[in-house]
Amino acid sequence: MTKTGLMTDFSPKANWQWQFDTEREKLMLNMGDYSIDIVYKANMLAFHSADPVFFTIEDVANYIELFDSISLSDFPPQISCTIIVHILAVGLFHKPLMPKSWLFKSLNSGTQEVNKGDRVTLTSSRTDQTGDYLVLENSDDFVLCMLVGDSHALTASKSLQQFQIVKVTRDKICLPEVETENNWNSYQIF
Template sequence: MLKPSDTWNWYYDNKAQSLMLDLGMDMVFRVNLPYKVLIDSAFDECKFSVDDASAYQMFVEHISYLPLSEPRKVELALNCVAAKRFHKPMLPKSWFFEPQGVGYSPEEGEIVSLKNDLGEGHFIIVENYECASMCMLVDMDSFALNPIKYMAFCEPIKVMHDRMAKMQVVNSAYYALVG
């Protein structure tokens, strides 16, 4: 697994129209966030901070059991860090999902289940707020929000907590709904 370094740098690449993370040794990671959702500081070059490294480690630990390849886990963890640090505040879009209960408050890094008429998807909590959380799709297959709108791997969305169900590890290759 890729280990964080104090030599990593965030920068915005105007040519690629994307936020990037320079990992050194001629390796660059392209963040999966469009221009329009980035806060102003995303356009200034800055170091991969201690907070970024701490968040990266936390996300890596929480996704270790997911049935993803190591490169996909790194991609997911780095996209989570970027969204946590550089994503503009967003309003919840809970109407895409069915209510699953009340009183549930997920923790950052936790994997949750969201359901609708078209299926069930698994999401990682990127940022937790009082009543809603920004989460990111962890499934490699796209998730249908409605018949014409789909989410892709690593795409973020903010959802009210009453739409979420807690996930628990069953074994090292799978995860299942509990509760």
């Protein structure tokens, strides 16, 4: 996150805009006196314009719905805001991903039901490290997940950083053993 001021109000404003910083090759959401750098690499984004794109009414509606969802209640507002901004960036600008299932252990028969917004874990096939993820998309065969933990070591030299996404087959995901009430209500981001 890039701070140019202290953010205490997380409600979307008319001046919020997506900007691509061509010098740093970074997408960011400029929120007036505050901005959030998006972690996705420039080559994975379909937005490289120097012209800003303002937050739309649909962006605002999706942001508010997600911010008010019960599953974000265990995160501080600043982290919830950053998670949501990354979810919106995926829906708006991220190019499709190929599955990377070989990086993760098969942990179930692939029949577990998961929905958008569910918290799941993925375990690295090389390091045995488990990461905390959020389901962004769910199809019959694949699940697109965003890392909400700090980082997840996948191999000795490769790791995902917070808010990065990965697509895996359904047999790689594991629902937490203890169900919590912190599941998102359904939402539409695409």
